Amino acid sequence: MNDIIIFDTTLRDGEQSPGFSMTTNEKIQMAQQLEKLKVDVIEAGFPIASDGDFEAVKQISQEIKNTVICGLSRVMKKDIDRAWEALQYAKKARIHTFIATSDIHIKHKFNKTREEIFQMAIEGVKHAKSYTDDVEFSAEDAFRSDRGFLAKIVEETIRAGATTVNIPDTVGYAITSEFGDLIKFLFDTVPNINDAIISVHCHNDLGLGVSNSLAAVENGARQIECTINGIGERAGNASLEEVVMSINTRKNFFNVRTNINTKEIYPSSQKLVSITGVPVQPNKAIVGDNAFAHEAGIHQDGFLKNKSTYEIMTPQSIGKEKSNLVMGKHSGRHAFQERLTELGYSLDEKELDDAFKRLKELADKKKTIYEQDLIAIVEEQKQGFEEKFKLQYVQSSSGNRTIPTATVEIIHGKETIIDAAIGDGPVDAAYKAISRITGCRGELKSYNIRSISEGRDALGEVTVKVAFDDVIVKGKALSTDVIEASAKAYLNAVNRFLSNHSVDDPKVEKI
Numbered sequence: 001m002n003d004i005i006i007f008d009t010t011l012r013d014g015e016q017s018p019g020f021s022m023t024t025n026e027k028i029q030m031a032q033q034l035e036k037l038k039v040d041v042i043e044a045g046f047p048i049a050s051d052g053d054f055e056a057v058k059q060i061s062q063e064i065k066n067t068v069i070c071g072l073s074r075v076m077k078k079d080i081d082r083a084w085e086a087l088q089y090a091k092k093a094r095i096h097t098f099i100a101t102s103d104i105h106i107k108h109k110f111n112k113t114r115e116e117i118f119q120m121a122i123e124g125v126k127h128a129k130s131y132t133d134d135v136e137f138s139a140e141d142a143f144r145s146d147r148g149f150l151a152k153i154v155e156e157t158i159r160a161g162a163t164t165v166n167i168p169d170t171v172g173y174a175i176t177s178e179f180g181d182l183i184k185f186l187f188d189t190v191p192n193i194n195d196a197i198i199s200v201h202c203h204n205d206l207g208l209g210v211s212n213s214l215a216a217v218e219n220g221a222r223q224i225e226c227t228i229n230g231i232g233e234r235a236g237n238a239s240l241e242e243v244v245m246s247i248n249t250r251k252n253f254f255n256v257r258t259n260i261n262t263k264e265i266y267p268s269s270q271k272l273v274s275i276t277g278v279p280v281q282p283n284k285a286i287v288g289d290n291a292f293a294h295e296a297g298i299h300q301d302g303f304l305k306n307k308s309t310y311e312i313m314t315p316q317s318i319g320k321e322k323s324n325l326v327m328g329k330h331s332g333r334h335a336f337q338e339r340l341t342e343l344g345y346s347l348d349e350k351e352l353d354d355a356f357k358r359l360k361e362l363a364d365k366k367k368t369i370y371e372q373d374l375i376a377i378v379e380e381q382k383q384g385f386e387e388k389f390k391l392q393y394v395q396s397s398s399g400n401r402t403i404p405t406a407t408v409e410i411i412h413g414k415e416t417i418i419d420a421a422i423g424d425g426p427v428d429a430a431y432k433a434i435s436r437i438t439g440c441r442g443e444l445k446s447y448n449i450r451s452i453s454e455g456r457d458a459l460g461e462v463t464v465k466v467a468f469d470d471v472i473v474k475g476k477a478l479s480t481d482v483i484e485a486s487a488k489a490y491l492n493a494v495n496r497f498l499s500n501h502s503v504d505d506p507k508v509e510k511i
């Protein structure tokens with residue numbers, strides 16, 4: 001009873017927040033990383049919410065073998081049926097069904113009575129139970145619910161078959177001691193509470209998501225719902241890395257454990273950044289760039305004499321080791337393949353040929369190639385759609401006294417199309433030329449650049465979000481040259497848009 005279940009909702013609560021949407025293929029990649037991290041439960045989506053969510057839950061259920069896969073549903077029969085339709089392929093499946101129990105929600109969202117809500121909850125749990133033994137019930141907005149009513153609903157949903165009952169602070173309103181007290185109240189009041197696992201789901205609106213979750217653990221909760229990098233609705237959810245490292249670093253205080261492979265924490269955080277293009281703030285606990293940097297002179301002095309003076313955990317414990325040199329210009333195809341296998345990738349012959357060719361191209365531009373570079377090369381290749389337009393070359397000029405100009409050459413089928421444009425800067429000029437060539441005019445919504453590895457010749461990764469009318473599409477690309485990476489990222493968004501939205505070939509304007 002000292003094991004804490006880590007329930008990851010990065011792909012559901014996290015993914016539904018603005019700027020974090022992922023394709024099915026990206027969700028599968030993230031789910032594979034979560035399995036390596038050894039989370040106990042992956043909440044893969046909300047199947048009735050959209051066809052995309054349904055497809056992702058279904059494919060993750062088919063793909064992931066060792067972790068419990070969970071799908072969210074309201075308590076209505078049709079929601080639960082749809083959730084099961086997607087989850088039925090999972091080796092271990094959980095249905096997570098919910099209804100709000102606070103008077104504010106009951107009155108303003110449902111216009112119903114407590115008694116009606118109570119009946120709906122019980123029926124929902126029973127219906128879910130007809131599909132699987134593993135049923136979780138959530139009392140949405142539990143923290144603001146009437147305590148007596150909440151206790152009754154917890155007791156009866158357990159009696160109806162819920163094996164986990166979740167107590168969310170949906171709006172992030174609770175103060176830590178109050179939230180701990182609510183959990184204690186439930187353990188003191190609900191007679192059959194030990195027949196289920198009590199879970200918590202704390203939002204971070206007041207920056208208390210992690211501390212509220214930990215206070216719940218002190219009072220008997222045994223499942224924490226959390227996300228990588230703390231992403232989620234509004235200010236996000238309790239962050240997985242902070243929850244897990246608090247429990248690990250302060251074992252003597254909490255006296256509980258998790259199954260998490262902490263060495264996969266940093267790689268998981270980086271994977272999410274790479275997929276979504278949203279960086280982590282530098283001072284973010286555990287996974288921020290500065291989390292293990294010791295700058296102040298007096299700190300450095302103490303740190304060099306004995307690390308424990310200023311370090312309560314090591315960067316190695318979360319898998320943040322100094323990047324190791326892995327490949328050079330003269331590395332062979334076989335060594336490359338072995339390294340990829342070690343990193344957990346299996347490529348077919350053609351994929352390996354392509355990746356190896358790109359490794360060689362990179363080695364011509366960059367002296368040392370790090371593990372992160374290899375991962376980036378392979379990940380870029382696995383995007384799962386066909387590129388109608390390929391960048392052949394981009395050349396740009398800019399300066400404080402010239403008009404920024406870019407010339408772009410693109411291959412489209414058997415044609416090669418070239419165009420040039422001026423813009424507010426070299427990147428803008430390149431984007432204008434690409435728009436003209438592809439006939440696909442988008443509006444740049446966001447632009448992010450980060451370096452993948454170390455050194456002046458590091459690979460730069462550009463992530464863009466581009467609006468084509470009301471459809472927002474993400475694009476991503478890598479290069480040692482930022483203008484090239486920027487152009488490729490934009491073209492990647494154009495290609496993704498064309499493949500996702502089955503638009504006919506755009507009119508190609510030739511010059």
Ligand SMILES: [Zn+2]
Pocket residue numbers: 013170201203232233237
């Ligand atoms: Zn939530």
